[in-house]
Amino acid sequence: MESFFNPKSVAIIGASAVPGKLGHEITKNFVKYGFKGEVYPVNLKWDKILGLKVWRSVLDIPNTVDLAVIATPAKSVPKIMEECARKKVKAVIIISGGFRETGHKGAVLEEQIVRVVKKSGIRVIGPNCVGIYDAITKVDTIFDPPSRLQRPSAGPISIIAQSAAVGAGLLEWLDQEEIGVSKFISYGNACDVNEADLLEYLGDDESTKVIILQIEGFSDGRKLIEVAKRVTLKKPVVGLKTGRTRTGGRVARSHTAVLAGRDEICDAAFKQSGIIRAHTCEEALDFAKALAYQPLPKGDKVLIFGNSGGTAVIASDFCEDLGIPLAALKKESINRIKEIFPPHTIIQNPMDLTGDVTSENLGRALEYSVSDAGVDCVVLLVQFQTPLLSEEVVDIIGEVSQRFPDKPFVFGGVGGDYTLKLARMLEKKYRIPAYKCPERAVKALWALIWRSKYLKGREAQI
Amino acid sequence: MESFFNPKSVAIIGASAVPGKLGHEITKNFVKYGFKGEVYPVNLKWDKILGLKVWRSVLDIPNTVDLAVIATPAKSVPKIMEECARKKVKAVIIISGGFRETGHKGAVLEEQIVRVVKKSGIRVIGPNCVGIYDAITKVDTIFDPPSRLQRPSAGPISIIAQSAAVGAGLLEWLDQEEIGVSKFISYGNACDVNEADLLEYLGDDESTKVIILQIEGFSDGRKLIEVAKRVTLKKPVVGLKTGRTRTGGRVARSHTAVLAGRDEICDAAFKQSGIIRAHTCEEALDFAKALAYQPLPKGDKVLIFGNSGGTAVIASDFCEDLGIPLAALKKESINRIKEIFPPHTIIQNPMDLTGDVTSENLGRALEYSVSDAGVDCVVLLVQFQTPLLSEEVVDIIGEVSQRFPDKPFVFGGVGGDYTLKLARMLEKKYRIPAYKCPERAVKALWALIWRSKYLKGREAQI
Numbered sequence: 001m002e003s004f005f006n007p008k009s010v011a012i013i014g015a016s017a018v019p020g021k022l023g024h025e026i027t028k029n030f031v032k033y034g035f036k037g038e039v040y041p042v043n044l045k046w047d048k049i050l051g052l053k054v055w056r057s058v059l060d061i062p063n064t065v066d067l068a069v070i071a072t073p074a075k076s077v078p079k080i081m082e083e084c085a086r087k088k089v090k091a092v093i094i095i096s097g098g099f100r101e102t103g104h105k106g107a108v109l110e111e112q113i114v115r116v117v118k119k120s121g122i123r124v125i126g127p128n129c130v131g132i133y134d135a136i137t138k139v140d141t142i143f144d145p146p147s148r149l150q151r152p153s154a155g156p157i158s159i160i161a162q163s164a165a166v167g168a169g170l171l172e173w174l175d176q177e178e179i180g181v182s183k184f185i186s187y188g189n190a191c192d193v194n195e196a197d198l199l200e201y202l203g204d205d206e207s208t209k210v211i212i213l214q215i216e217g218f219s220d221g222r223k224l225i226e227v228a229k230r231v232t233l234k235k236p237v238v239g240l241k242t243g244r245t246r247t248g249g250r251v252a253r254s255h256t257a258v259l260a261g262r263d264e265i266c267d268a269a270f271k272q273s274g275i276i277r278a279h280t281c282e283e284a285l286d287f288a289k290a291l292a293y294q295p296l297p298k299g300d301k302v303l304i305f306g307n308s309g310g311t312a313v314i315a316s317d318f319c320e321d322l323g324i325p326l327a328a329l330k331k332e333s334i335n336r337i338k339e340i341f342p343p344h345t346i347i348q349n350p351m352d353l354t355g356d357v358t359s360e361n362l363g364r365a366l367e368y369s370v371s372d373a374g375v376d377c378v379v380l381l382v383q384f385q386t387p388l389l390s391e392e393v394v395d396i397i398g399e400v401s402q403r404f405p406d407k408p409f410v411f412g413g414v415g416g417d418y419t420l421k422l423a424r425m426l427e428k429k430y431r432i433p434a435y436k437c438p439e440r441a442v443k444a445l446w447a448l449i450w451r452s453k454y455l456k457g458r459e460a461q462i
Numbered sequence: 463m464e465s466f467f468n469p470k471s472v473a474i475i476g477a478s479a480v481p482g483k484l485g486h487e488i489t490k491n492f493v494k495y496g497f498k499g500e501v502y503p504v505n506l507k508w509d510k511i512l513g514l515k516v517w518r519s520v521l522d523i524p525n526t527v528d529l530a531v532i533a534t535p536a537k538s539v540p541k542i543m544e545e546c547a548r549k550k551v552k553a554v555i556i557i558s559g560g561f562r563e564t565g566h567k568g569a570v571l572e573e574q575i576v577r578v579v580k581k582s583g584i585r586v587i588g589p590n591c592v593g594i595y596d597a598i599t600k601v602d603t604i605f606d607p608p609s610r611l612q613r614p615s616a617g618p619i620s621i622i623a624q625s626a627a628v629g630a631g632l633l634e635w636l637d638q639e640e641i642g643v644s645k646f647i648s649y650g651n652a653c654d655v656n657e658a659d660l661l662e663y664l665g666d667d668e669s670t671k672v673i674i675l676q677i678e679g680f681s682d683g684r685k686l687i688e689v690a691k692r693v694t695l696k697k698p699v700v701g702l703k704t705g706r707t708r709t710g711g712r713v714a715r716s717h718t719a720v721l722a723g724r725d726e727i728c729d730a731a732f733k734q735s736g737i738i739r740a741h742t743c744e745e746a747l748d749f750a751k752a753l754a755y756q757p758l759p760k761g762d763k764v765l766i767f768g769n770s771g772g773t774a775v776i777a778s779d780f781c782e783d784l785g786i787p788l789a790a791l792k793k794e795s796i797n798r799i800k801e802i803f804p805p806h807t808i809i810q811n812p813m814d815l816t817g818d819v820t821s822e823n824l825g826r827a828l829e830y831s832v833s834d835a836g837v838d839c840v841v842l843l844v845q846f847q848t849p850l851l852s853e854e855v856v857d858i859i860g861e862v863s864q865r866f867p868d869k870p871f872v873f874g875g876v877g878g879d880y881t882l883k884l885a886r887m888l889e890k891k892y893r894i895p896a897y898k899c900p901e902r903a904v905k906a907l908w909a910l911i912w913r914s915k916y917l918k919g920r921e922a923q924i
Contacts, residue, residue, distance in 0.1 A: 020849045022818075097816060101771075102806050143817075144847035150878040163772020164817070165845045169876025169899070176878050216775055242772065247788060248779035251812055255771030280901045281776070281876060309563075309717030310625020310704065313678055314743070317710035326709060344564050350713050354559060355605075355626070356484075383627045385606035387482045414631025414743060416612040416638050437631070439742045 001193075001201045003090035004125060005183060006137045007066030008037045011058050011089070013080055014072035014096075015041030017049045022071045022095060022143040024049070029140035033151075036137070038063065058087050065089045069131065069141050074098030077127065078112035085120035093141050094126035100189050100257035101128055107257075110191050117192045128256065129188025130164040133171065135181050136207060142168065142184075155180015156209035156292040160198045162187060162216045162256050166242065166281060170212060173285050178428065179292070182207040189256055194219035196227045203231035210292045212284050213275065214240040217249075217258025221265075225273045232274030233458065236291040236451055239275035240284040241266045274454045276447050283443060286435060290444035293431040294408035296452040299376035301327035302445065303369055304350035306381030307357050307389075311414060311438045312350035315379050318442040324449060326350070333372040337365045355386045362389070363396035370404050377448065379441055380411045380432065384422045394422050398430030408448050412441025463655075463663045465552035466587060467645060468599045469528030470499045473520050473551070475542055476534035476558075477503030479511045484533045484557060484605040486511070491602035495613075498599070500525065520549045527551045531593065531603050536560030539589065540574035547582035555603050556588035562651050563590055563718055572653050579654045590718065591650025592626040595633065597643050598669060604630065604646075617642015618671035618754040622660045624649060624678045624718050628704065628743060632674060635747050640890065641754070644669040651718055656681035658689045665693035672754045674746050675737065676702040679711075679720025680728075687735045694736030695920065698753040698913055701737035702746040703728045736916045738909050748895075748902050749909035755893040756870035758914040761838035763789035764907065765831055766812035768843030769819050769851075773876060773900045774812035777841050780904035786911060788812070795834040799827045817848045824851070825858035832866050839910065841903055842873045842894070846884045856884050860892030870910050874903025 010030055016023035023043070030039045031050045040061045041049045048054060055061050058068060058080070068089045070080055074096050084092055099110040110127065117124055125131060131141030135154040142149060149168055152175035159174075161167020164186040174181045182205065185198055195215050202208045211231070218224055231237060243252030244263045252258055270277045276291075278284035302324050304315045319326065326349050337347045340361050345353070351369060353362055362382070370378055380397065382389070401409045411426055411434040413419055423434035435441040472492055478485035485505070492501045493512045502523045503511045510516060517523050520530060520542070530551045532542055536558050546554055561572040572589065579586055587593060593603030597616040604611060611630055614637035621636075623629020626648040636643045645667065647660055657677050664670045673693070680686055693699060705714030706725045714720055732739045738753075740746035764786050766777045781788065788811050799809045802823050807815070813831060815824055824844070832840055842859065844851070863871045873888055873896040875881055885896035897903040 022849070025849055098806060102808065106806075143849060145849060148849075148880045149847040150880070161772075163770070163775065165770035165876060166772040166776065168845075168847065169773075169881075172876075172878030172881070214772075216772070242775045242779060245779045245782035247782040248775050251771070251778045252775045254808060254810070255775055255814065281899045282901070308625070308627035309713070310623075310628040310676075310678070311631075313625065313704045313710050313714045313717055314628065316713040317704060317707045320707035320709040344560055344568070346564065346716060348716070352717065383630075385611040385630065387484070387487055387605060387607060387610075414627060414634075416634030418610040418612070419631075419634070437743045439744070 001123065003066040004093070004132060005134050005139055007091070007139065009040065009063060009066050010037060011040040011042050011061060011065045011068045013042040013058060013068055013070045015043050015049050015054065017046045025143045025145055026069055026071060026141050029142065033140060034138045040065065058083050058089065066091065068092045069095065071095040074106060074109050078109060078116070081113050081116040085116050085122055089122060092122055092124045093131040094124060095129060095131055095141060095143065097128040099127045101255060110189065114191050124192035125185065126188045127191060130168065130186040133184040144168065150175045152179070152181040154207070155182065157181055157212060157288050158183040158202050158205065158208040159212045160185050160187065160195055160202065161214040162195070163214060163242065164188070166214050170281060170285055179289060190219045196220055196224040199224070199231055199237065200227045203234055209235060210288045211235065211237045212240065212288050213237055214242065214284070216243045216252035216256050218261055221261070221269060225269050228273035228275050237275045238278050238284050238287045238291070239270050240278045240281065274458070276450055286440050286444045287447035289433045290410055290448055291451065293433050294448060295406055296448055297377040297408050298406060300449045301325055301374055301376045302379055303327050303375040304379045304381065305366060305369060306383065307353045307355060307362065307386060308381055308383045309352040311381040311412065312352050315381060315412065315438040315442050316350060318439050322442065322446045324446060327372065327375045329369060329372050330374060333368055336368045340364055356388055358388050359390045359393035359396055362393060363400055366397060366400045370400065370407060375407065377407055377445055378409045379438065379445060380409055381438055382413050383415065384413060384419050385415055391422065394425045398426060398432065401430055401432055408445065410441040410445045411435065412438035463585065465528040466555070466594060467596050467601055469601065471502065471525060471528050472499060473502040473504050473523060473527045473530045475504040475520060475530055475532045477505050477511050477516065479508045487605045487607055488531055488533060488603050491604065495602060496600040502527065520545050520551065528553065530554045531557065533557040536568060536571050540571060543575050543578040547578050547584055551584060554584055554586045555593040556586060557591065557593055557603060557605065559590040561589045563716060572651065576653050586654040587647065588650045589653060592630065592648040595646040606630065612637045614643040616669070617644065619643055619674060619750050620645040620664050620667065620670040621674045622647050622649065622657055622664065623676040624657070625676060625704070626650070628676050632743060632747055641751060652681045658682055658686040661686070661693055661699065662689045665696055671697060672750045673697065673699045674702065674750050675699055676704065676746070678705045678714035678718050680723055683723070683731060687731050690735035690737050699737045700740050700746050700749045700753070701732050702740045702743065736920070738912055745905060748897060748906045751895045752872055752906035752910055753913065755895050756910060757868055758910055759839040759870050760868060762911045763787055763836055763838045764841055765789050765837040766841045766843065767828055767831060768813070768845065769815045769817060769824065769848060770843055770845045771814040773843040773874065774814050777843060777874065777900040777904050778812060780901050784904065784908040786908060789834065789837045791831060791834050792836060795830055798830045802826050818850055820850050821852045821855035821858050824855060825862060828859060828862045832862065832869060837869065839869055839907055840871045841900065841907060842871055843900055844875050845877065846875060846881050847877055853884065856887045860888060860894065863892055863894055870907065872903040872907045873897065874900035
């Protein structure tokens with residue numbers, strides 16, 4: 001598997017000199033953006049592509065080839081696979097579509113590929129995928145150019161995606177939110193390497209702290225559960241199962257030729273194996289960000305803290321929906337906080353310090369309330385817009401959070417550019433994951449609590 | 463009510479010369495950002511504020527006062543209200559908090575205000591609110607400065623919000639998404655003017671095309687239903703009821719002193735009166751945008767159209783969740799489209815033209831499929847990142863959509879900066895509401911379908 005992500009040499013079969021062609025864009029990725037290994041374009045027509053000598057066949061390449069990327073019409077792929085096997089290529093990514101997902105003829109072609117795999121031991125990702133983006137080694141087989149599909153720098157989250165578009169969308173979000181990515185893999189039809197293999201590999205990958213797994217169906221459900229059970233003990237896995245419904249499942253079948261399976265079974269499999277289930281693309285990213293940035297809480301008692309009653313009401317609704325109880329603050333904590341404020345200020349949980357709190361008082365109240373032993377985790381709902389809060393409130397909040405390294409914080413203030421600027425500061429500097437609204441913050445916290453409970457349950461079993 | 467939104471003269475009671483103080487920021491809004499009427503600051507301490515003469519009492523002002531804005535401590539408000547009544551002020555916005563929401567003492571003060579209202583016929587918004595932002599007349603009582611809480615320009619959506627923070631957050635989103643706002647009202651404790659009064663007023667307001675109504679509880683549920691039933695025949699109302707749960711309801715009680723009520727009753731009330739229920743802040747805005755920009759569909763049969771199978775799977779899941787059936791395309795439509803593409807391309811609904819479709823072919827396929835009489839509405843899932851699509855695809859899609867003025871389109875492609883740029887073009891130029899992911903696009907379409915069905919049901923009753 002290592003040859004997929006850190007090859008010393010790559011052959012691009014179906015390389016092209018014509019900008020816009022998949023084989024051109026992929027070659028360019030390897031030539032222009034810092035890939036350190038050898039690059040061998042293979043094509044029958046051209047002599048040079050982007051300054052590199054072009055080879056007529058992978059067999060003509062004078063050195064060993066660790067990874068071959070195939071972007072040629074489906075019907076040519078079985079023969080090329082035979083050549084790759086003879087060349088003793090270790091790993092192949094087949095970008096081309098036109099296989100099992102298109103019907104009987106395509107399925108026959110895919111069978112021929114599988115036969116080569118079984119005979120030779122060569123490993124294959126795809127077909128019908130965009131392959132890999134590795135932010136560290138710069139293996140990048142995504143044919144959409146970086147000007148249109150932005151590549152994140154190195155970060156803690158890896159993505160395994162059956163759908164290229166969904167996976168690539170999540171990848172771009174990781175860049176937009178400045179989170180970064182470790183490894184991205186779009187694996188398409190999974191004729192050989194499947195989601196379980198990839199999960200196993202990323203489970204041992206040191207640069208991957210959290211895994212997002214987007215699947216349309218199970219290649220081998222039993223194996224996935226078995227692998228996931230091991231991996232989730234080491235690091236969090238967020239699962240986004242699409243094709244949940246009858247309609248969605250039928251569509252998935254003609255997309256990546258999978259059997260989507262009954263959703264209750266998927267749900268049970270995820271629960272049993274510790275995969276945290278997300279129901280939307282946004283949720284998958286929201287969960288992964290919280291899991292990458294914050295510790296797991298020891299318990300599930302939440303403090304809702306801020307200067308807005310309205311967002312506290314929303315957070316309370318979602319806490320109840322998700323079974324997250326509000327922490328009961330001790331009398332001493334409440335009295336300590338009461339001393340800071342005028343007598344009519346109501347000190348309770350949720351704590352709404354109202355729109356005329358200062359940064360300093362907000363910080364003190366936060367410190368005193370989080371230090372209450374009954375509080376396990378915090379939903380921060382600070383509306384930064386109020387005139388008496390200064391920008392320093394970000395550091396004040398951040399420093400309080402650092403004094404409680406075993407209590408996770410999530411942020412969910414609602415606002416515009418100024419709010420987003422301060423929220424991003426909070427996230428970048430103090431790793432408090434920031435969300436656009438309280439609903440999403442609470443759900444992200446739920447993911448931390450869910451994992452905490454899961455791990456305790458597993459420990460109890462051992 | 464007109465005096466709230468288009469006053470010829472405004473007294474700001476509790477005006478201040480100190481930047482950051484509420485009374486200063488509010489005065490500044492009226493002085494600096496284009497309000498056309500007279501402004502009279504009232505304060506005991508200062509002689510000039512922002513170059514304006516300061517009056518000791520509203521009674522000293524030599525001219526009539528249409529609107530008074532009160533931002534003084536709670537205990538001073540009843541006396542000021544008496545003065546406003548003697549001055550025959552038409553409308554008052556009480557920004558100050560410290561009333562019914564804080565307990566018995568505050569409730570007594572609020573009762574005193576209500577007594578003045580009943581005696582004098584003066585209308586009051588608040589207390590415990592941020593009041594009004596009118597993008598046309600520039601009445602702006604929001605004390606958070608524009609550098610921190612951005613004000614949208616004039617647009618089709620109005621917001622009625624019980625929570626200042628939630629309402630202001632939605633307001634800022636309307637600016638960020640370049641949608642604009644007509645009127646924004648945060649009404650807090652609703653001691654006089656309540657959500658039903660505001661709904662009635664906006665129902666007749668020509669510049670308001672869609673209303674977002676965020677409430678924590680019902681001031682007068684029966685009246686709200688009765689008013690909403692009339693208003694929703696004229697324009698769409700999106701309802702965001704917070705304090706849905708027992709916990710949330712309890713928190714709402716100490717926030718705006720409302721009785722949140724049982725959620726099943728709210729649900730039934732919304733359904734009966736044609737209020738489209740949103741469950742999150744983001745949903746409220748997503749729904750309102752679709753309702754502001756697109757026509758209602760004649761039926762509920764959807765075409766899912768794009769160049770990505772993975773996002774089509776997600777859209778299909780959400781269509782099934784929400785009871786939206788996929789349109790069955792006629793044989794002739796399918797055959798017309800098949801002629802454009804190579805024989806192995808599968809033409810069906812959802813239509814996934816795959817990553818190697820050109821802009822021109824995508825446009826033709828869209829035209830042919832939407833013209834099918836069985837299609838009522840369209841979820842567009844175009845991944846713009848693919849190398850063969852040009853930026854012109856935005857105009858190609860937009861122009862097709864304009865040829866079907868009775869079939870609504872929503873967009874839900876997933877991606878980064880390039881995708882957002884093109885999606886924004888589609889939205890700005892062609893009014894196709896664009897969402898960050900297919901899930902949100904489908905839900906927004908559901909709001910259009912829901913309203914279409916509701917209106918048909920009401921027609922049938924008449």
